Each structure stands twice: as structure tokens, then as C-alpha cells.
Amino acid sequence: MDAHFLPISRVRQVPSVAVVVDVMRAYTVAAWAFARGAEKIVLAESTADALALTARHPGWVALKDGPPAPGFDLVNSPGLLRSADLSGRTVVQKTTAGTVGALAVKHAPLVLCAGFVVAEATARVLRAGGYEEVTFVVTGEDGRADEDLACAEYIAHRATGPDTTAATATGPATETAGVPGATTGPATDTTTAPGSTADRATADRAAPYLRRAAASRAAVELATGIREGAHGDDVALCLELDRFPFAMAATLEDGLMVLRPHTPH
Numbered sequence: 512m513d514a515h516f517l518p519i520s521r522v523r524q525v526p527s528v529a530v531v532v533d534v535m536r537a538y539t540v541a542a543w544a545f546a547r548g549a550e551k552i553v554l555a556e557s558t559a560d561a562l563a564l565t566a567r568h569p570g571w572v573a574l575k576d577g578p579p580a581p582g583f584d585l586v587n588s589p590g591l592l593r594s595a596d597l598s599g600r601t602v603v604q605k606t607t608a609g610t611v612g613a614l615a616v617k618h619a620p621l622v623l624c625a626g627f628v629v630a631e632a633t634a635r636v637l638r639a640g641g642y643e644e645v646t647f648v649v650t651g652e653d654g655r656a657d658e659d660l661a662c663a664e665y666i667a668h669r670a671t672g673p674d675t676t677a678a679t680a681t682g683p684a685t686e687t688a689g690v691p692g693a694t695t696g697p698a699t700d701t702t703t704a705p706g707s708t709a710d711r712a713t714a715d716r717a718a719p720y721l722r723r724a725a726a727s728r729a730a731v732e733l734a735t736g737i738r739e740g741a742h743g744d745d746v747a748l749c750l751e752l753d754r755f756p757f758a759m760a761a762t763l764e765d766g767l768m769v770l771r772p773h774t775p776h
Contacts, residue, residue, distance in 0.1 A: 512637065513644045514667040518654025519608070522615045526646035529616035530623045530633060530666060531761075533650045534658040535729040536587050537609025538626040538759065539749045540574070541602075543589045545772045546755060548598035552770040554613050554761065555605040558583075564603045564767075571601040578739040589749065590742025604770075612650035613761050617768050619646075622761040624770055627662050627721065628754040631713075634669035635775035636758045645670070651729060658724035658749070665720040717752050724750055 515526075532538070541552050555561035558575055562582045565573045574585040574592075585592060587606050604610055609624070616622055621640070625633040637645060647663035649656065724730060730746045732738045748754075757772040 512642060512667070512671050514663075514670075515644070515646045516649055516654070516660060516663055516667075517646060518649055519612050519615050520653055522646070522648060525618045526616060526644075527619065528621045528623075528637070528640070528642045528645045529619040529648055530625055530637070530645060530663065531609065531612040531616065531648040531650060532625050532659045532663045532666075533606070533609030533612065534626040534662050534724055535651070535656075535727070535733060535749045536589060536745060537604065537606040537650075538624045539589045539628050540587050540592055541604065541609075541624060541759060541770060542626065542628045542755050542757075543592050543748075544574075544595075544597055544602050544604075545757065545759070547592065547595050549600050549602050550771075552602045552604050554610040554768040554770060555603050556614060558605050561603045561605045568601065571603055572597070573603045574605070576606045576740065586740035588740055588742045588745055590744040591740075593748070608650035608652075608656075610768075612648040613770070614768055616646070616648060617761070617763055623773075624759045624761055625662065625666060627665075627717075627724065627750055627752050628748075629758055630662065630666050630717075631669060631753045632756055632758040632773075632775055634666050636760075636773065637666070637670035639775055656727060656729060658727040658729050661720040661723040661727075665717060668716070714752070721750050721752065 544552060561573045565571045572584040574587060575583050576587045579586055613622060613624055623633050649659045649663055651659045733741050733745050757774050759770050760773040761768050761770045
């Protein structure tokens with residue numbers, strides 16, 4: 512698989528396959544929304560569009576970056592969202608980078624949205640498809656957000672096979688034991704008991720990528736309270752490897768970019 516890692520600003524052609532990565536926090540939040548029962552997530556172009564959509568559809572709920580704001584029901588925080596009951600609801604999401612990245616590739620035949628919490632499921636979709644070329648859209652900080660780049664590189668590594676390495680833009684940091692706040696979630700290997708050799712091997716492979724994410728600017732700003740609309744558990748939740756067994760695929764539906772859970776076969 513030929514993997515390309517691009518910031519949103521350099522996406523000038525429609526890729527055949529796009530993986531849009533926003534670890535902290537858009538697509539961690541999206542995965543939690545599905546886990547809390549959401550049926551679908553509409554990725555809005557702007558906050559005004561998000562509010563217009565919820566005005567037209569009174570049962571929909573709106574979500575944005577930053578502190579709570581009039582008209583918005585939720586903020587872009589997995590720690591705050593994880594207790595919400597979203598059963599059967601449609602969520603309208605507008606974030607600074609993640610939703611922008613997905614809309615930049617909305618005409619691609621396959622658009623997957625990802626973070627560490629759905630990394631293995633996303634890689635399984637890519638492996639099953641046997642795609643020759645995949646564009647990873649690194650959304651944060653115009654492609655410089657190390658949490659997003661590390662996650663993109665990890666998914667690319669996993670997509671080429673459990674024991675092979677994909678070409679990367681910068682290369683992972685040297686591995687050392689343990690990543691503060693990072694855990695291996697239940698979807699890592701659903702056929703193997705926790706604590707097994709397979710689980711440990713997965714954690715070992717992921718450790719250098721998770722370490723980079725844990726040391727990223729976004730992680731520091733979330734941990735120190737610089738970013739508003741955050742919960743103290745947000746960084747740890749964003750670094751929970753393979754927490755969910757589904758991938759997330761976005762498609763155009765009636766002119767809207769709609770994200771839904773996708774279970775790889």
C-alpha cells in the first residue's frame with residue numbers, strides 16, 4: 512500500500528481512498544457518540560450550518576469545539592460525552608480540523624474517519640480492500656499535529672499487515688516501556704483474552720506512536736486546561752487504543768457529509 516500523509520491544505524485532488532485523522536478530539540468524540548447510541552453524525556461546514564440543521568430537524572443535537580454555546584447541546588469532549596444518552600439520535604458535529612478534513616475529501620469513493628480508538632478496525636477495512644494507494648489527511652495544525660500524524664502512521668503500518676512496516680512521513684519515536692494514560696481497548700483482538708501475548712504485542716507495536724501523541728501540543732493543552740470545553744479524562748480517552756470494534760465511514764447523503772459506524776468483515 513502506498514500511503515500519503517497530507518495536511519488539509521495540500522489536498523488538491525480527489526483521492527481514491529482517504530483516511531481523515533483527528534485524535535484530539537473530533538473522531539474520538541464521534542466514536543463515543545456511536546457507542547452512546549447515535550445513529551449518524553452529520554459533519555457541518557460551519558457553526559451556522561450546524562445550527563440551521565438542528566433548527567430544521569428538532570430531534571437532532573449539535574456539537575462543537577470550545578466551551579458550551581447557545582444552540583449547541585454538546586461540546587467536543589469524549590469525557591463529557593461518554594455519559595450522554597444519544598440512542599437513535601442524529602448528531603451534527605462542527606470542529607476546527609476534523610470535520611474540515613472530511614469535507615475536503617467528500618467526493619472520494621471511500622472516506623474513513625479515525626483516531627486511536629478505532630485504529631485497528633480502520634486498518635482492517637484497508638487490508639480487506641487491498642487498496643494500492645491511500646491518502647491520510649492529517650488534520651491538526653496544518654498537518655503538524657503529532658498526535659494525528661502518529662495515528663495515521665500507525666494505521667498505515669497496521670494496514671500493510673501485522674508484521675510489516677508502511678512508509679511514514681517522519682518515522683515513529685524510539686519505543687520505550689509504557690505510555691502514561693494509554694490503554695489497549697477491548698477491540699484490539701476480540702478472539703484473544705486480555706493480557707495475552709497478542710494483546711501485549713499490539714500494545715508494544717503501538718507504544719511509540721501513542722507516546723508521540725501523549726507528548727503532543729494538543730495533549731499538553733488539554734491536560735493543562737488551555738483548551739476550553741474539555742474534561743480531565745480527555746487525553747486518556749483519546750489514547751485508548753482500539754476501544755471500539757467499528758470503523759467510521761463518511762458518505763454524501765442528500766448533499767450532507769454523513770458519518771456512520773462501519774464494521775469491517
